[in-house]
Amino acid sequence: MIHKTLNISTSPHISTGTSTEDIMRNVVWALLPVAAFAVYSFGLSALMVIVTTTAACVLTEHFLCKFSKKESTVSDWSAAISGLLLGLTLPPNFPLWMAFFGGVIAIALGKFIFGGLGYNVFNPALVGRAVLQAAFPVAITTWFPAFSPARFSTFSVATFTFPFMEPATDGFTGATPLSAFKFDHVVGETTDLALGLISGSTGETCAALILLGGIYLVARKMMNWRIPVSIFTTVFVVSGILYLVDSQVYPSPLFMLFSGGLMLGAVFMATDMVASPITPLGVWVYGAIIGLLVVVIRIWGGLPEGVMYAILLANAISPHIDNLIRPRVYGTAKSVKQS
Amino acid sequence: MKEGNPAHTTEQASSFKMLRAMVGIGLICALLIVLTFQGTLPRIEKLKAEALEKAIFKVIPGMVKKKTYQLDQKNKLSEVSDDKKGGQLVYVGYDENGKLAGVAVAASGIGFADVISILYGYDLEKQALVGFYVLESKETPGLGDKIEKDPNFLANFGALDVMLNDDKNALKNAVKVVKQGTKKNPWEIDAITGATISSRAIGNILSTSTEQWIPLIIKNKDLFEAHKNEKAQQ
C-alpha cells in the first residue's frame, strides 16, 4: 500500500534548472578576471575602489530591504554585480568616499525606488556612475597611469581623501586614449587597447578579458549575444563610413571599438536584461541605438566618451521598443499594436 | 445643476459690464506699467551702462572714455550710440590723455552648455589681447564657469599675442588652445583641466574673431585716432 501524501505542483513539472541566482553568480565569475586584471594593472587603489563599490551596493541593498521590511535580497547576487560593475567603470584613483557614495546611489536611486530586482528601468550601476560623473566631474576624469611600478605598495594620493573633501590631484594624471584623441588627435595603438596597456577606468582597459567573460556567458546562455554584436556592428559600420570619408578627422573603427568603456559597456552593461528590450528584433534595435549614440557623442559631442549616456538613453527608450516591436503572434495577420 | 438664469434680458447690460470691466482694468494696468517703466528707466539705463562700462574697463585697462562703432554691410565702421542693436559692435577706449587705449570686441560661439558671449580687449601698441570678460555663459557652475573665475586661465589673457603677418591681412599665429601646463608660445592658451571643452570654446571664439577683427582694427586705426583728435579739439 502506498500511504504517502503526495506533493502537488502545477505543470510543467520539470524545468531547465538554471535559476536567476545562477545567472547572477555566473556574471560575477565572468567579471572576476576583468577585476583581477584591473588590480594587476592599476594596483591596490583599483582593488580598493572595486571592493568599496561592491560593499556599498550590497550593504545598501541589505539595509533598504530591512528598512522596507522585506527579506534581504542580497543573496541573489545582483547587487554584487551592480557594485562590481560600478567599481570597474570608475578611475582607479577615485576617492573611496565618492565610490561608496556612488554605490549607495546606484542601489537606492537606480534600483530600490523602482521596486528592486527586475523593475529597474535604468541600469543601476550606470545611474550610480552618472550621478558621480555629474557630481564630481573632475575626480572622475582624473586618470592614473597603468603599470606604475609602485602600484602594489602605495595608494594613489586621492584614494583616501577625507569624506566630503576635494581629492588632491597628484602629478600622475595622464590622458586616456579617448581624450587624447578628442583634444589632441592622437590615436592609440589598437593592440595596446585590446590588451589593456593603457590608462582608463579600472575595468575597461582589457578588451580581451571582457570579451572572454562575455563569450563564457553567451555559451552558458546567460547573456543575450545580440546586444553586444549589434552595438559592435553599428559602431564599426558607422565609424567605418566616417573613416572612409575622412581618415584625418575621424578615428578608425577599430580604435572606436577598443577604446573607452565600449567593450565593458556593450558586453556587461547594455546586456543588463532588466533594462533592455525583450524581443530579439527589439534587442537589435536597442543595440543599434546605443552604437549610434556612442559614435555621435564621441565624435561630435563635448565629452570624449558616451557609452554610459548611450546606454542610459537606450534604457529609457526600451519600453517603447518593447511596445512597438512585437513578434507576430502565431495565427494572427499582423501583431496588433496597443492602440 | 444649472443655475436658473432669469436675467436673460440683461445680456446687453452684461456685455456692457464686460467692456467696462476690461477697459477699466486695462487702464489701471496700463497706468501701473507705464509709471513703473518711467520710474525705473533712468536707473536701469544707468545700471546697464555702468555694467557695460565696467566690462569694457575690465578688458581695456586704463580706459576712461569710450566710443561705440558698428560694422556695416560694406565692412565699414561708423560711430553709433551704445544701445544700438544688430550689427557687430566694437568699443574703442581712450585713456585719460585721450590717447587710444584699446579696442573691445564682443564675440560669441558654442560652448559646453549653450552659446558663450565674451568681450575681449585688444591693445594696438602691444599687438596683443590684454583683457577678457565673459558677458554671458551657461557653462556648468563650478566647472565650465572657471573660464570666468580661474586666475590661471585668465592669466592667459594678460598679453595674448595676436600679431599680424607682414601683409597685415591675417594673424601671424592663430590663437590656439593647448593642454593645461603645456603653453610654450605667447599665442597659446592653457586649457583648464576638467573644463577642456569650455576653455577650447573660448579659444575657438577668439581665434575666429581675431582673424576677422584684428586686421580690420589695424586698418581703421586712423579712424579711431582721428576721432579722438577731433573730439579733443572741440
Add this chain to the structure above:
Amino acid sequence: MSNQNKNKENAGFFASLQNSPSTDEFIKGLWRENPVFVQVLGMCPTLAVSNTAENAMAMGLATAFVLLMSNILVSSLRNFVPKQVRIASYILIIATFVTMVDYAIQAISVELHKALGAFISLIVVNCVILGRAEAFASKNTIGKSILDALGMGLGFTFALLCLGSVRELLGNGSIFGLSVFPKSYQEWIVMILPAGGFFTLAVWLLIFNAAKARKATT
C-alpha cells in the same frame, strides 16, 4: 475635517494660532496647503531658480509680491468684474504686476536680473497665482485675501528656500553666498545642475510623504 482637527491637536503652537480663523488663512499656505510641497503647483519656477538660496529667495519674494498685489486687486474688483472675463482680467492684472517686478529687479541689480533670467517674466504663468486669484481672492474680502496671499507667498518662498539652500549648500558649499564648509570641501556639482533640482525636490516630497504616512499610521 476630522483630519484637520487632529492636526490641530497635534500641532501645539500652530494650534493656538489656528484657532482664530483669520490666522488660519495665513498659516495654511505655509504648511498644510503649502503650494509646492502639498499642492504641487508652480513647479517650473520652483525648480529653475532654486540653484542658490539667494535666487530662491528673490524669486520667492517676487512671486509673493505679485501674489499679494494681484490678490488685493482681484479681491477689490471682485464685484466689478463679470464672470465671463474673469480669467482674462486676472491674467492682465498678473501680467501687469509681473512687468513691474521685472523692472524693479532690473533697477535693483542687473546681476540678479541676469541670474533669474526669463523666470521673472514666467511668474505670469505660475498657476499658484492664478489659482489663488480664482479660488480665493475672487470670493473673499480684501483682508482675507491679503492674509491668504501672504501665507501662500511665504509658503512658496519657504519651499523655494528649502530647495535653494540644500542645493547651494551641497553644490557650492555655501548658503546665501557665505561659505559654510572648509575651503577644501568637494562640491557636489550635480546639485546645481538641472538633475539636482529634480532630485532635491523629489527628496523633499519624499520626506513630506513619509511624514504623512507616519502620521496616518499612528
Add this chain to the structure above:
Amino acid sequence: MGIFNFHKNTFKHGLHPPEHKGETNGLPIRQFSFAPMMILPVAQHLGSPSEIVVREGQEVVRGQLIAKATGYVSVPLHAPVSGTVRKIANVPTISGKMVSGIYLQTFPYSGQEVLEGTPIDVETATKEEILKGIQDAGIVGLGGAAFPTHVKLKVPEGKTCEVLIINGIECEPYLTTDHRVMLEQADDIFMGIKYLLKVTGAKRVIIGIEANKQDAADHLEKKLPTDLPISVKVVPVKYPQGAEKMLITAILGREVPSGGLPIEVNAVVVNVATTAEIGRLLPHGRGIQERVITITGPGVKKKGNYLIPVGTPLRYVLEQVGAAENISEVYMGGPMMGVAVSNLDISIVKGTSGIVVFTENEIKKQEKVYPCIKCGACVDACPISLNPSKLGILAKFEAYDQMAEDYHLMDCFECGSCSYVCPSHIPLVQYFRLSKSIVRKRKATKQPA
C-alpha cells in the same frame, strides 16, 4: 529530413527538454491485470457527461453500454470488465471535483470476453454511419484532450478538409504510448485512416512523427498500403510539436488563425492512438474499454507500456508496477502538461496517456520565485510568440483585460514552455490558466447584459 529543409519542417521557438524515452520505448505493450474494483466517472471527455443506464447490483458484461451519451457533444461509456455494479455514487477525479460515477466489481474468474455490436463496414457505411459508429464506440481524443472525436471529424458546412494529419509526434518527455502503438498496431492505424478518409473527405494523409521515433516511421513506411494516399513525414524533435497548431505548421507550413480550428486551413488532426482505436473497434462494433498507457519515471519499478482498462484505480496501478519508497509526485500525462495527482483513489480515464512518477530527487524543490528579470528566455520559447514575461507581470498586477486585449492571452495554449525555461521560476502557465478563466468569466457575464 536533412539539413537543408531543417527549418521548414518545424515551427518557431519551442524547447528540447530531456526526453527520457529510452527507458520504455523498447518495451512492448503488455496487458495489465484487472483490478478487483473499477471506478468509472461519467465525465471522461470534454462535453456533457454521459448518463448512467445501469442499476446498482446489475451484472454487466465487458463492453456493455453502462452510460449513454447525452447529446451531440458527448460519448457513451462501456463496461471495462465483466462484473457487478456495486454502487452508483460520486467518485473522485483528478481535478479534485467529485462527479457521479460507477463502482464496478470485477468478476474474478471471468474470461473477460468482449461484447460485440453491429460492425460498421468501411466500404459500405455512409459518412453519417461512421460518425455515429465513432460516437457509439465512446471514442475521444487519446492525444490528451479527450474531446469527442466524432465532433471534431464532422467537417462544417462550407469547409473542406484537404489533409488529414495523423499525430504521432508524442513530444512529451517520458511518454512512449504512441510510439509503441505505431510499432505494434500499424494495421489498426491504416484501418482507422480508411474510416477517417471517408468521413473527412480528405485527399491525402500525412503521418507526422518526430525524428526520435525513426523506427516507427520506418515500420509504418514499410507497411504503407498502396491503395491509400498516405505519406509519413519525420520532423525534428521539439516540444510542443504535438500540439495540433504546431504540427500543422511543421508539416504544412500553414498557421491556424488565432482562435480558429485546423479546419480553417483545410486540415484535421487526429492522434495515432485514436486512429488505431477507430480501426480496431469499428469493424466489430465494440466500445472502448482500455487504452495504452506508459508508466514510467524514476519512482516506478516495472516501467513499461501497458494496455490498461479504463477505470483501473491509480493506487492499484502503482501497486502492480511497484512504486519507490520515496515517491513524491505522480502525474497523469507527461511532465510538461500532465496534472499532478493528489489522491491515488482516482482512476485511469480515456484521456490518460501516461503516468509519470517522480521521487523526491526529481521534483522541483520549493524553488524560490524571483521577480521577472526580463531575460527573454520565455519569449524565445513560446511557440505562439507571445510575451510571457509581460503577461506574467500583468497577471501579477491583475491586469487581466490588458492581457487579453493587448497581449493575446487567449492564444496561449498552456504548453508550459515559458515556465520550463524561466530562471526566476515564475509559475507563468499557472498565472495564464487562472487569467484565462477569469477573462472568460468576465466575458460571459458581460455578453448577456
Add this chain to the structure above:
Amino acid sequence: MKEESLWYIFINASLINNFVLAYFLGICPFLGVSGKMETATKMGGAVTFVMLISSMCAYGLHALLTAINAPFLQLISYIVVIASTVQLVEMFIKKMSPALFRALGIFLPLITTNCAILGLALFQTNKGYGFFESFIYALGAGTGFTLALVLMAGLREQLNFAEVPNVVKGTVLTLLIAGILSLSFMGFAGLGSQ
C-alpha cells in the same frame, strides 16, 4: 558674430538644453500627462503646434514693439496675443478638421498659458533670433518637449507594473526619473562645440 547654424539651434533646443530636462519649463504638463503614452504624444503634438504659432506671434510682436518703442508691453502683449491666437486656431481647426481637433483639442486650452510656451517666446526674443531661426527654435523646443514626455510616458507605463515603494509612488518617482533622464541628456552637452 552669432554663427549658430539652424541645425545647432534645433539640436540645442531639443537635446542639449531640453526645455523640460534642462530649463524646467513645462514641468506641469510633464508631470501631469506623462502617465499615459497616448495622452503624452497628443500633448507633445499640441505643445509643438502651439509653440510654432506663438513663436511666430512673438516674432511679429517683437518687431512691432520695437517699432513703437514700447518694450514694457512685451509680457502683456505676448500673453494676450498668444492666448487669443491659439483660441482662433482652435476654432479654425474645429471647423476644418474635427479629427485633428479631437486629437489635440482638449489640450490646447490647457497649454496656451503654459510657461514653456511663454518661455519660448521670451527666450527667442532675448536671443535675437530672426524669423527662420525662431521657427526652428520652436520646432526644436517642441520636439524636445515631446521627446521628454514620450520617454517619461513609456517608463511610467512600465512602472505601473512594478513594486514601487509606497512613499516613492507618484510625483516623487516621476521627479526622480526626470532627474535620471536629465543626467542622461547631459551626454548631448557640447554637441557641435568641436
